[in-house]
Amino acid sequence: xxxxxxxxxxxxxxxxxxxxxxxxxxxxxxxxxxxxxxxxxxxxxxxxxxxxxxxxxxxxxxxxxxxxxxxxxxxxxxxxxxxxxxxxxxxxxxxxxxxxxxxxxxxxxxxxxxxxxxxxxxxxxxxxxxxxxxxxxxxxxxxxxxxxxxxxxxxxxxxxxxxxxxxxxxxxxxxxxxxxxxxxxxxxxxxxxxxxxxxxxxxxxxxxxxxxxxxxxxxxxxxxxxxxxxxxxxxxxxxxxxxxxxxxxxxxxxxxxxxxxxxxxxxxxxxxxxxxxxxxxxxxxxxxxxxxxxxxxxxxxxxxxxxxxxxxxxxxxxxxxxxxxxxxxx
Amino acid sequence: xxxxxxxxxxxxxxxxxxxxxxxxxxxxxxxxxxxxxxxxxxxxxxxxxxxxxxxxxxxxxxxxxxxxxxxxxxxxxxxxxxxxxxxxxxxxxxxxxxxxxxxxxxxxxxxxxxxxxxxxxxxxxxxxxxxxxxxxxxxxxxxxxxxxxxxxxxxxxxxxxxxxxxxxxxxxxxxxxxxxxxxxxxxxxxxxxxxxxxxxxxxxxxxxxxxxxxxxxxxxxxxxxxxxxxxxxxxxxxxxxxxxxxxxxxxxxxxxxxxxxxxxxxxxxxxxxxxxxxxxxxxxxxxxxxxxxxxxxxxxxxxxxxxxxxxxxxxxxxxxxxxxxxxxxxxxxxxxxxxxxxxxxxxxxxxxxxxxxxxxxxxxxxxxxxxxxxxxxxxxxxxxxxxxxxxxxxxxxxxxxxxxxxxxxxxxxxxxxxxxxxxxxxxxxxxxxxxxxxxxxxxxxxxxxxxxxxxxxxxxxxxxxxxxxxxxxxxxxxxxxxxxxxxxxxxxxxxxxxxxxxxxxxxxxxxxxxxxxxxxxxxxxxxxxxxxx
Numbered sequence: 001x002x003x004x005x006x007x008x009x010x011x012x013x014x015x016x017x018x019x020x021x022x023x024x025x026x027x028x029x030x031x032x033x034x035x036x037x038x039x040x041x042x043x044x045x046x047x048x049x050x051x052x053x054x055x056x057x058x059x060x061x062x063x064x065x066x067x068x069x070x071x072x073x074x075x076x077x078x079x080x081x082x083x084x085x086x087x088x089x090x091x092x093x094x095x096x097x098x099x100x101x102x103x104x105x106x107x108x109x110x111x112x113x114x115x116x117x118x119x120x121x122x123x124x125x126x127x128x129x130x131x132x133x134x135x136x137x138x139x140x141x142x143x144x145x146x147x148x149x150x151x152x153x154x155x156x157x158x159x160x161x162x163x164x165x166x167x168x169x170x171x172x173x174x175x176x177x178x179x180x181x182x183x184x185x186x187x188x189x190x191x192x193x194x195x196x197x198x199x200x201x202x203x204x205x206x207x208x209x210x211x212x213x214x215x216x217x218x219x220x221x222x223x224x225x226x227x228x229x230x231x232x233x234x235x236x237x238x239x240x241x242x243x244x245x246x247x248x249x250x251x252x253x254x255x256x257x258x259x260x261x262x263x264x265x266x267x268x269x270x271x272x273x274x275x276x277x278x279x280x281x282x283x284x285x286x287x288x289x290x291x292x293x294x295x296x297x298x299x300x301x302x303x304x305x306x307x308x309x310x311x312x313x314x315x316x317x318x319x320x321x322x323x324x325x326x327x328x329x330x
Numbered sequence: 331x332x333x334x335x336x337x338x339x340x341x342x343x344x345x346x347x348x349x350x351x352x353x354x355x356x357x358x359x360x361x362x363x364x365x366x367x368x369x370x371x372x373x374x375x376x377x378x379x380x381x382x383x384x385x386x387x388x389x390x391x392x393x394x395x396x397x398x399x400x401x402x403x404x405x406x407x408x409x410x411x412x413x414x415x416x417x418x419x420x421x422x423x424x425x426x427x428x429x430x431x432x433x434x435x436x437x438x439x440x441x442x443x444x445x446x447x448x449x450x451x452x453x454x455x456x457x458x459x460x461x462x463x464x465x466x467x468x469x470x471x472x473x474x475x476x477x478x479x480x481x482x483x484x485x486x487x488x489x490x491x492x493x494x495x496x497x498x499x500x501x502x503x504x505x506x507x508x509x510x511x512x513x514x515x516x517x518x519x520x521x522x523x524x525x526x527x528x529x530x531x532x533x534x535x536x537x538x539x540x541x542x543x544x545x546x547x548x549x550x551x552x553x554x555x556x557x558x559x560x561x562x563x564x565x566x567x568x569x570x571x572x573x574x575x576x577x578x579x580x581x582x583x584x585x586x587x588x589x590x591x592x593x594x595x596x597x598x599x600x601x602x603x604x605x606x607x608x609x610x611x612x613x614x615x616x617x618x619x620x621x622x623x624x625x626x627x628x629x630x631x632x633x634x635x636x637x638x639x640x641x642x643x644x645x646x647x648x649x650x651x652x653x654x655x656x657x658x659x660x661x662x663x664x665x666x667x668x669x670x671x672x673x674x675x676x677x678x679x680x681x682x683x684x685x686x687x688x689x690x691x692x693x694x695x696x697x698x699x700x701x702x703x704x705x706x707x708x709x710x711x712x713x714x715x716x717x718x719x720x721x722x723x724x725x726x727x728x729x730x731x732x733x734x735x736x737x738x739x740x741x742x743x744x745x746x747x748x749x750x751x752x753x754x755x756x757x758x759x760x761x762x763x764x765x766x767x768x769x770x771x772x773x774x775x776x777x778x779x780x781x782x783x784x785x786x787x788x789x790x791x792x793x794x795x796x797x798x799x800x801x802x803x804x805x806x807x808x809x810x811x812x813x814x815x816x817x818x819x820x821x822x823x824x825x826x827x828x829x830x831x832x833x834x835x836x837x838x839x840x841x842x843x844x845x846x847x848x849x850x851x852x853x854x855x856x857x858x859x860x861x862x863x
Contacts, residue, residue: 039738039739040738040739040742040743041736041737041738041739041740041741041742042738045738045741045742045745045746045779045781046737046738046741047373047380047382048456048741048780048781048782049737049738049741049781049782050373050380050382050383055456055457055459055460055780056777056779056780057459058454058455058456058459059779059780059781061454061510065510065511093373093374094373094374094516094531095373095374095376095511095512095513095515095516096516101531104530104531104532105531105532108532156561160563160564160567163563163564163567164567167567167571168567168570168571171571174571174573175564175567175568175571175573176559176561176564176567176568176573177533177534177557177559177573178533179533180573181365181533181534181536181555181557182363182365182553182555184536275560276560276561276564277561277563277564278561278564279533279557279558279559279560279561279564280532281530281531281532281533282532285532285560286532289370289371292736292737292738293373293738294738
């Protein structure tokens with residue numbers, strides 16, 4: 001938290017924080033640009049490499065079109081100029097504007113990561129609370145083992161095993177993709193179809209994140225249970241359930257909110273592993289492939305949006321703190 | 331008696347004929363959606379400016395070429411119903427099919443041919459400048475006739491006119507626009523059996539049946555959907571579950587093909603890659619020690635066991651290679667196995683002897699010298715291949731350190747900086763040696779910054795001369811003789827190790843018939859494919 005002078009209102013605080021973020025985002029842009037250009041090889045070579053052959057004239061044409069024949073400093077200036085106009089540029093590889101490419105992937109990314117976030121936080125908080133309430137019991141042990149196993153197992157393996165069990169053996173769910181491509185459903189059947197495709201990837205990711213929240217929540221609840229205010233509440237004659245739900249939970253959930261904030265920050269990045277295994281059309285895989293294709297305009301666009309999202313989410317988490325714990329002033 | 335048996339014979343023959351005819355008519359059922367796995371997702375569908383495999387697998391359903399090819403690598407009619415090459419080889423007259431329209435209803439004419447070849451392919455296609463180098467102009471005396479005028483004979487040109495290699499584009503949509511930035515790169519309009527409908531990036535592309543296709547009654551399928559699944563294990567699962575019906579090239583990893591092939595509903599084939607003819611290689615940098623020494627190169631050529639690589643790395647798919655030209659060119663006579671044979675049982679022994687002769691004595695730990703071995707960054711097989719090479723080199727006293735970088739870095743190292751000693755690689759021989767093979771061996775093809783050309787630095791006046799002659803030789807027999815001498819010389823000089831002819835496997839549903847009908851394989855239009863359910 002930055003030092004605050006007295007009782008500034010939440011909105012002016014938010015505004016100030018946003019203004020402070022502008023130079024940060026700018027620095028990120030320059031740094032990203034320079035770092036990416038350290039990588040050997042360029043987009044023209046990759047395209048020609050994929051084509052399996054090329055003439056020197058063809059290579060020169062590509063480089064000229066992509067602007068790769070200009071000095072790096074000039075490329076950087078042009079890039080920053082475009083960014084000032086909020087123009088994310090053009091992906092020559094895809095022959096499409098960067099913004100269009102990103103927007104196309106944004107929906108599926110948010111759907112998958114949003115579902116994951118909700119499922120993992122809710123399940124993590126509930127299980128963590130349950131484990132802490134009877135610390136040391138068989139229930140606690142079971143939940144802890146579940147959390148450890150799902151955290152320690154590699155994501156791709158969990159994903160593949162879920163496909164083998166639920167898709168190949170039981171035949172309940174589709175293996176991959178976001179919808180049944182041969183069917184082209186419309187309306188409600190399409191919603192159901194997408195939901196069925198969402199189950200396995202969301203489950204794979206949720207198991208992983210949930211494990212973190214369970215561990216965190218359990219520790220926080222146990223820590224809070226020994227506090228003076230709990231003793232006071234108990235002395236007041238409140239029931240254990242009441243104490244847990246209205247006093248302990250509220251305090252214990254703070255670290256979970258912090259971690260969830262970090263997770264939201266990486267939402268836009270998607271998950272390369274889960275997106276590859278389930279062929280989910282997310283931004284993570286797009287960014288990953290852009291790197292290997294040296295499609296820097298696209299990659300920088302994704303980085304820019306991620307940076308903005310991180311700034312905004314951090315701000316939202318700070319505001320949420322003040323709501324959960326009025327002692328924290330904005 | 332004789333008469334009766336004759337009538338009986340005739341009756342039986344007639345009956346068989348009728349049954350066959352009826353079977354033919356009934357067999358090709360209309361309808362169904364074919365889902366094919368294409369890996370990786372193509373960046374665009376601009377097959378006129380990129381020959382990238384995934385682009386070709388989908389664009390070939392929309393764009394057609396003047397010619398198609400049969401399994402003997404002979405041209406068959408495509409958009410051109412007939413053609414005539416003049417005796418001096420400098421004029422080729424194509425007569426186009428009648429009643430062909432583009433998907434937007436615009437008629438296809440010789441003006442489209444002229445525009446596609448001269449304005450697009452010759453100027454912007456990665457291989458176009460080489461393929462159409464001798465082409466000076468195209469005359470269009472009428473809408474159905476296109477006359478190619480050449481400065482010198484170019485026999486290979488006739489092999490490069492498929493819908494994958496040289497797509498015919500709608501002039502009215504491209505003319506006057508920036509070809510490389512055309513919006514039709516992502517929404518192609520062609521003459522083919524399937525029309526482009528939509529592309530959901532990261533997921534699929536959809537192509538619907540073209541009801542006005544010029545081959546009446548075709549295609550039989552209602553729709554083709556190309557799906558993109560980044561993970562190989564998931565692709566295998568999708569085929570197993572029947573969510574997709576076709577996966578070719580390396581979409582299904584060789585390690586999974588055997589498992590899938592055991593399933594009753596799955597068929598596999600290695601046909602349909604005869605115009606790709608990929609060869610797995612080890613490329614030497616012949617400029618630098620130790621591989622500037624012929625004996626060292628020959629030693630490594632002897633040391634590598636072709637069979638071991640095929641069996642252990644590519645799960646049995648592949649055929650030992652003998653030299654720069656694939657045995658797929660045997661039907662046209664270009665291929666010969668009468669060259670120095672490095673594929674001998676006692677290869678390691680031969681290699682050790684040559685290295686001793688070259689003066690590389692074994693030092694401490696039995697090591698003669700150390701090298702860095704670069705690996706083709708195309709996936710697991712290539713890493714295992716590198717590990718095998720490392721082991722076999724150790725047996726002959728060469729200590730190899732493996733290096734695996736990403737694709738752009740590796741390409742730059744090999745083709746721009748020449749900063750390598752020994753690298754694995756694979757190169758497609760393509761439809762004609764002039765297009766696919768010369769680029770690796772001709773002195774003029776030592777071109778820094780251009781990928782998949784001569785990076786080994788091999789250069790010899792005699793082989794240059796042979797290639798130059800073969801480029802313009804019209805008589806197939808004389809051309810074959812030139813290539814046979816070329817193969818002898820290059821194999822003797824060993825600028826690289828030709829390990830094996832890579833065999834891709836197409837895995838597909840048994841219900842799917844007439845899928846692979848030409849050497850173009852998955853690069854063909856699928857106009858004859860149908861489901862027999």
